[in-house]
Amino acid sequence: MSQPTVVTAGADMFADSVAGQAVDVERVDWRPPMPGTETDLATVATDPRRPEANRRAVEAMLGVTAHLVDVAPASEVLGLEKGQFLHAGPPIEWDRTSGPLRGALMGGAALEGLVDDPEDAVALFESGTGVSLEPCHHRSAVGPMAGVVTPSMWMWVLEDRATGRRTYCSLNEGLGKVLRYGAYSPEVLTRLRWMGDVLGPLLQAAVRGTEEATDVTGILTQMLQMGDEAHNRNRAGTLMLLRDLSPAMVSAGFDAKDVADVLRFIGGNDHFFLNLAMPACKLALDAGRDVPGSTMVVAMARNGTDFGIQVSGTGDEWFTGPAQVAEGLFLGDYGPDDANPDIGDSAITETAGIGGFAMATAPAIVRLVGGTVPDALATTRRMHEITLAENPRWSVPVLEFQGTPTGIDVTKVCRTGILPQINTGMAGAVAGVGQVGAGLVTPPAEIFPKALAALAARAASA
Amino acid sequence: MTTPTTTPTRDHVELRSGAYADSVTLLQVSRAVQATPGVVAAQVAMATGLNLEVLEGMGFDIPASSPNDMVVALRLDPDADVSAALAAVDAALAPTRPTAGDTTVAPPRTTGSALRRTPPGAIALVSVPGASATVEAMDALEAGRDVMVFSDNVPVAEEVALKQYAATRGALVMGPDCGTAVVDGVGLGFANAVRPGRIGIVAASGTGCQQLLALLHHAGGTSEGVGVRHALGVGGRDLSAAVGGLATREALRRLDADPDVDLVVVVSKPPAAEVADALTRDTEALGTPVELGLLGRGQRDLTAVAEAVLERLGHTAPEWPVHGTDNTGPATGPLLRGLFVGGTLCDESMLMATEALGPIRSNIPLSDDLALDDELLIDAHTMVDFGDDALTQGRAHPMIDPTLRNEQLARAAADPATGVILLDLVLGHGAEPDPAALLAPAIEAARRDRPVPVVVSLVGTDLDPQGLDAQRDALVAAGAEVHLSNASATRRAIQLIEGAAR
Numbered sequence: 001m002s003q004p005t006v007v008t009a010g011a012d013m014f015a016d017s018v019a020g021q022a023v024d025v026e027r028v029d030w031r032p033p034m035p036g037t038e039t040d041l042a043t044v045a046t047d048p049r050r051p052e053a054n055r056r057a058v059e060a061m062l063g064v065t066a067h068l069v070d071v072a073p074a075s076e077v078l079g080l081e082k083g084q085f086l087h088a089g090p091p092i093e094w095d096r097t098s099g100p101l102r103g104a105l106m107g108g109a110a111l112e113g114l115v116d117d118p119e120d121a122v123a124l125f126e127s128g129t130g131v132s133l134e135p136c137h138h139r140s141a142v143g144p145m146a147g148v149v150t151p152s153m154w155m156w157v158l159e160d161r162a163t164g165r166r167t168y169c170s171l172n173e174g175l176g177k178v179l180r181y182g183a184y185s186p187e188v189l190t191r192l193r194w195m196g197d198v199l200g201p202l203l204q205a206a207v208r209g210t211e212e213a214t215d216v217t218g219i220l221t222q223m224l225q226m227g228d229e230a231h232n233r234n235r236a237g238t239l240m241l242l243r244d245l246s247p248a249m250v251s252a253g254f255d256a257k258d259v260a261d262v263l264r265f266i267g268g269n270d271h272f273f274l275n276l277a278m279p280a281c282k283l284a285l286d287a288g289r290d291v292p293g294s295t296m297v298v299a300m301a302r303n304g305t306d307f308g309i310q311v312s313g314t315g316d317e318w319f320t321g322p323a324q325v326a327e328g329l330f331l332g333d334y335g336p337d338d339a340n341p342d343i344g345d346s347a348i349t350e351t352a353g354i355g356g357f358a359m360a361t362a363p364a365i366v367r368l369v370g371g372t373v374p375d376a377l378a379t380t381r382r383m384h385e386i387t388l389a390e391n392p393r394w395s396v397p398v399l400e401f402q403g404t405p406t407g408i409d410v411t412k413v414c415r416t417g418i419l420p421q422i423n424t425g426m427a428g429a430v431a432g433v434g435q436v437g438a439g440l441v442t443p444p445a446e447i448f449p450k451a452l453a454a455l456a457a458r459a460a461s462a
Numbered sequence: 463m464t465t466p467t468t469t470p471t472r473d474h475v476e477l478r479s480g481a482y483a484d485s486v487t488l489l490q491v492s493r494a495v496q497a498t499p500g501v502v503a504a505q506v507a508m509a510t511g512l513n514l515e516v517l518e519g520m521g522f523d524i525p526a527s528s529p530n531d532m533v534v535a536l537r538l539d540p541d542a543d544v545s546a547a548l549a550a551v552d553a554a555l556a557p558t559r560p561t562a563g564d565t566t567v568a569p570p571r572t573t574g575s576a577l578r579r580t581p582p583g584a585i586a587l588v589s590v591p592g593a594s595a596t597v598e599a600m601d602a603l604e605a606g607r608d609v610m611v612f613s614d615n616v617p618v619a620e621e622v623a624l625k626q627y628a629a630t631r632g633a634l635v636m637g638p639d640c641g642t643a644v645v646d647g648v649g650l651g652f653a654n655a656v657r658p659g660r661i662g663i664v665a666a667s668g669t670g671c672q673q674l675l676a677l678l679h680h681a682g683g684t685s686e687g688v689g690v691r692h693a694l695g696v697g698g699r700d701l702s703a704a705v706g707g708l709a710t711r712e713a714l715r716r717l718d719a720d721p722d723v724d725l726v727v728v729v730s731k732p733p734a735a736e737v738a739d740a741l742t743r744d745t746e747a748l749g750t751p752v753e754l755g756l757l758g759r760g761q762r763d764l765t766a767v768a769e770a771v772l773e774r775l776g777h778t779a780p781e782w783p784v785h786g787t788d789n790t791g792p793a794t795g796p797l798l799r800g801l802f803v804g805g806t807l808c809d810e811s812m813l814m815a816t817e818a819l820g821p822i823r824s825n826i827p828l829s830d831d832l833a834l835d836d837e838l839l840i841d842a843h844t845m846v847d848f849g850d851d852a853l854t855q856g857r858a859h860p861m862i863d864p865t866l867r868n869e870q871l872a873r874a875a876a877d878p879a880t881g882v883i884l885l886d887l888v889l890g891h892g893a894e895p896d897p898a899a900l901l902a903p904a905i906e907a908a909r910r911d912r913p914v915p916v917v918v919s920l921v922g923t924d925l926d927p928q929g930l931d932a933q934r935d936a937l938v939a940a941g942a943e944v945h946l947s948n949a950s951a952t953r954r955a956i957q958l959i960e961g962a963a964r
């Protein structure tokens with residue numbers, strides 16, 4: 001024991017008293033926790049399993065390297081059958097689906113030939129005959145925005161070589177009128193068919209023909225130092241992917257025009273890499289699942305109606321509340337009334353510590369989401385208040401290469417009332433419209449006390 | 463309390479959701495606003511159940527609110543300017559802390575976050591409401607740091623969980639509900655400023671520790687080399703059967719391992735017998751000599767413990783100072799009334815008085831059959847600890863807010879059966895800047911109608927921010943007799959009561 005610094009939480013008079021003795025004082029800006037959480041917080045805080053459980057969950061998550069090992073149709077790699085639809089977010093029934101999810105399901109039904117006209121799919125889903133809905137997350141997959149996956153769609157396949165675990169994500173269609181934003185017009189379906197006929201097979205050949213499998217986690221490390229936060233900005237990541245795959249694409253023996261089309265398509269879509277960032281994040285977070293006593297969030301996902309989280313210590317249970325409408329900038333004449341509540345599995349990036357959590361490293365897009373550069377720095381710093389660790393691989397140069405805030409802790413969210421900051425695109429509320437803007441959103445606050453209560457119940461019976 | 467109808471006033475009530483300040487700060491804010499011209503009454507408080515009761519009791523009409531709302535309730539003269547009063551509220555609430563050089567970095571929101579920002583070896587001082595204290599303390603323990611939990615009303619099961627976890631981390635939990643520590647000369651919570659030296663103190667008692675600090679400091683004025691290296695308050699319940707001395711053991715281990723500690727003193731509220739026995743055995747195995755000063759029937763008082771410590775170090779105990787004996791006449795009735803802010807001082811006085819006068823009724827009784835219910839003034843010798851959890855729920859500790867005790871002092875003085883009033887007053891870091899200024903008028907008022915002897919044990923040192931001499935003089939001027947030793951004060955009170963009975 002030698003002349004210590006004193007950290008004070010509580011009455012200012014005690015901090016003043018210590019400071020008056022010429023001792024360094026760091027004051028906690030303490031405020032009461034979310035209403036009604038005190039008892040559960042104490043129960044979970046004193047759960048003897050918790051500190052070690054969180055250490056294990058974090059370690060497992062940080063230890064994962066995601067390699068791109070294949071591209072293949074969902075029917076092959078997920079065993080998805082005709083009439084089975086995956087979607088973003090927690091489970092939902094057709095009658096509660098929002099416009100963009102409806103639109104994407106209708107377009108997906110037409111893509112699979114279940115109906116000729118997407119409009120006819122409404123009756124099909126209403127009847128429920130021969131169709132079923134299931135979250136992507138339940139099949140080791142993630143999908144941006146509506147996240148609809150049908151059997152014929154080609155999927156990225158990522159693998160953790162240490163364990164052989166895999167995760168999956170569809171191929172990115174680009175921006176504007178696209179299925180994942182709920183558009184299902186003929187041009188949308190035409191593009192999806194080209195992706196199935198040309199893009200998927202060529203990417204498969206390229207991935208299989210690339211000697212050294214692409215290290216997606218490594219690309220994420222680099223892109224975070226190149227101005228991408230890997231949710232709303234994936235420009236550097238997309239170009240690095242092209243760099244890795246182009247030689248094999250060119251030498252795969254495909255028609256030169258198809259190769260050129262594919263290169264043009266990828267190069268023209270700054271978000272192409274998002275669909276690799278997401279399953280890489282999921283692969284890491286899944287390693288942190290199912291650790292009894294851990295309070296780490298392992299998934300945040302939205303289906304356009306509900307926002308749901310899953311927590312390591314509570315298995316596959318979803319804790320849900322109403323999805324919020326993002327604040328941000330709108331395309332063209334669209335305004336807040338046109339926007340659908342938050343949708344997509346892409347918040348898996350924030351769950352893993354990038355996206356909104358790495359805002360400080362992506363000053364180029366702060367205005368897209370309606371902020372300033374100081375806001376961006378403050379956001380990343382604020383997220384450290386609710387996370388368990390810093391990710392040593394994902395560092396932010398402007399913050400002295402501090403690792404990104406990683407591993408959202410349910411207890412810290414409840415204690416501070418600070419909600420995870422998510423960067424997001426905004427879909428139109430009406431089926432078929434497509435993207436209307438981009439911005440910032442948070443989860444509904446009440447899902448964290450719900451998760452906390454479940455953790456407390458398990459701690460009490462452990 | 464209702465508004466007198468003769469002077470018309472108007473009320474202004476507003477809720478500020480999302481605003482928060484701790485109860486001590488709000489107490490100071492309310493006081494400051496009350497002093498604003500045109501303000502008849504002011505209460506700024508978080509809308510907790512207890513505070514709402516207080517506000518309703520004051521006659522304010524409070525709209526529906528949640529405990530996380532701040533209520534600003536003002537009662538104004540009819541012609542007063544409400545905006546001036548609100549400006550006073552805002553000014554009093556404005557943060558006075560110095561802003562950091564880099565204003566873009568927001569302050570930490572949890573103890574864990576603050577510890578990540580500070581150098582290794584930082585310790586945590588937690589004084590948030592009891593329901594949240596465990597959570598903050600766990601942050602420190604997880605980081606392998608020592609923590610002092612000043613907060614009271616921490617459930618005992620949580621205290622045990624904290625201390626069990628601390629044991630696995632080699633960390634020390636000081637407290638809860640024993641707000642005293644001196645770590646390398648730095649006073650945490652309620653602590654006296656003392657001369658540094660080679661004595662180590664482990665205290666399962668806050669005011670017991672402060673009494674020992676005050677006595678040893680006084681003795682050190684004449685006995686060279688007497689001083690305190692560390693005083694580690696381990697929580698008033700640490701030697702209870704439930705907690706089993708978990709923190710006492712860790713504190714003893716630390717002090718035993720410290721080459722700059724020659725002698726360790728353990729002081730405690732009356733401990734559980736089996737815990738005391740185990741502790742006695744443990745201390746015999748230590749390399750550093752240990753003086754055990756565990757209060758209890760037939761055991762030494764704290765002053766005797768201090769004297770034994772001095773003797774062991776080769777010194778003779780001084781005469782413990784007493785002032786204002788001329789103020790004191792014979793007892794004015796048969797009953798002794800002890801009104802304490804320090805729980806251990808109350809315990810000590812009860813143990814001594816029981817032996818001389820028989821059973822003492824109390825809110826912290828020596829045995830369950832002697833418990834007081836809500837009525838604190840009954841037809842028997844009574845001693846009340848105003849620092850007990852039950853009397854601090856929803857309000858500040860009496861060392862900060864003496865209102866409750868001063869009210870009871872007036873009641874006791876007005877009771878013709880009251881023969882002597884025994885009080886304590888504790889100085890040091892964390893206590894009121896001028897506590898005698900609040901207590902002296904109450905003593906003066908109590909003695910106005912008949913000269914009830916008021917005997918005060920004034921626990922403090924000449925290095926304390928309040929200044930021992932000035933505080934003592936104010937109390938003596940108000941009519942009190944002032945002792946440095948609580949045992950000496952208690953003995954004097956007993957003697958006066960016995961004199962009346964003769």
